[in-house]
Amino acid sequence: MAENTEANRDAKQGMALALAIWGITIVSVAYFFKYGLPELASTRTSQDTLYYIILALTGFFYIAVQVFLGLYVWKYRHRDDAEGSYWHDSHKLEMAWTIGTAVILIPVVFAGLVVWQDVKAAPPEGDMLTIEAVAAQFQWDFRYPGGDGEFGEWSPELYSLENYLGVEPDDANGADDIHMINLLVLPVDQPVRILLRSKDVQHAFFLPNHRVKQDVMPGIQTMVWFTPTIVGEYEIACAELCGLGHYRMRAFLSVRSEADFQTWLTEQANQ
Ligand SMILES: [Cu+2]
Incomplete structure (x- = not known):
């Protein structure tokens, strides 16, 4: 039986929080799989395609972030003998996430413009x-x-x-x-x-x-x-x-x- 120290309580709370984060992640992802979009009954297929591409992209990062969030809550929980470290900034890290985000999001913006043109800007020729x-x-x-x-x-x-x-x-x-x-x-x-x-x-x-x-x-x-x-x-x-x-x-x-x-x-x- 572990001692009922403060560190022990913190460890339990850390584990509980990590499990709650992962539980919410699993339930919300399952919800998307169970209740997708209703049946498509018009010609707006490009809109659905882009929707699913964005959902896959954001879904991937959502799951990744929640997994690591839970892991770090657990890994860096309070310990009496451990001290927090501090550093000011990291140029490399900032460059990486800025460029990485841009590389992913700029094509999404252009794909959005194509869909907008498709469904909004250009009604088909002829009698309507x-x-x-x-x-x-x-x-x-x-x-x-x-x-x-x-x-x-x-x-x-x-x-x-x-x-x-x-x-x-x-x-x-x-x-x-x-x-x-x-x-x-x-x-x-x-x-x-x-x-x-x-x-x-x-x-x-x-x-x-x-x-x-x-x-x-x-x-x-x-x-x-x-x-x-x-x-x-x-x-x-x-x-x-x-x-x-x-x-x-x-x-x-x-x-x-x-x-x-x-x-x-x-x-x-x-x-
Ligand atoms: Cu109304």
């Missing part, structure tokens, strides 16, 4: 379906331009209970606009442009399966484009804490075949 999404506490409204392909003008001054989206009543383009509440229907494999505006506070349009997340601001219209690739039902969430009802600000995205989408659109137009 354009739909408007309007966020307000606590629901999502969607407006389709109708048969003429043109939206009616809108203005925040026109917001009212009867004219929820503030569409200009005198604008003939607005007469056939289609208004959906908490349901967005899209055709598969067709690039779509979503124009976003908010009626009150800041919200965020989040489609986890499509890797789309875009802030929605009052006073400015933002835009996001993407191409759904898998027919199915998905969740649209608000990703900005926008008030007490934020948790229930949830809508659905239904991706359908081109034919089913056209049928649905005609049904809506005839209502």
Whole structure:
């Protein structure tokens, strides 16, 4: 039986801390393996690739740092006969970690620019379906331009209970606009442009399966484009804490075949 000295207690605490550090590391890494990203249902593959590259890089260093942190907590625990050493600085060490970090991070920044160009800066050429999404506490409204392909003008001054989206009543383009509440229907494999505006506070349009997340601001219209690739039902969430009802600000995205989408659109137009 070891003596109950101060050094002995410190040694036990050191070991306990090391085990706690390693326990947290194992649980958090296992969590990432168990709950990865949801199924990708759009063309944003480059975004996922970069995500996994960064996750592997940071994951490697995270595990390495935690392993050594635990080891050193144990190795350099208090001992009555040991004295701490001190030195001022090490040029070599500082050069190594500065250059090492730069060599790893600079390519990541450039890879990020390539992905940004891919998903943000350059929508594909040709006809795009354009739909408007309007966020307000606590629901999502969607407006389709109708048969003429043109939206009616809108203005925040026109917001009212009867004219929820503030569409200009005198604008003939607005007469056939289609208004959906908490349901967005899209055709598969067709690039779509979503124009976003908010009626009150800041919200965020989040489609986890499509890797789309875009802030929605009052006073400015933002835009996001993407191409759904898998027919199915998905969740649209608000990703900005926008008030007490934020948790229930949830809508659905239904991706359908081109034919089913056209049928649905005609049904809506005839209502
Ligand atoms: Cu919201």
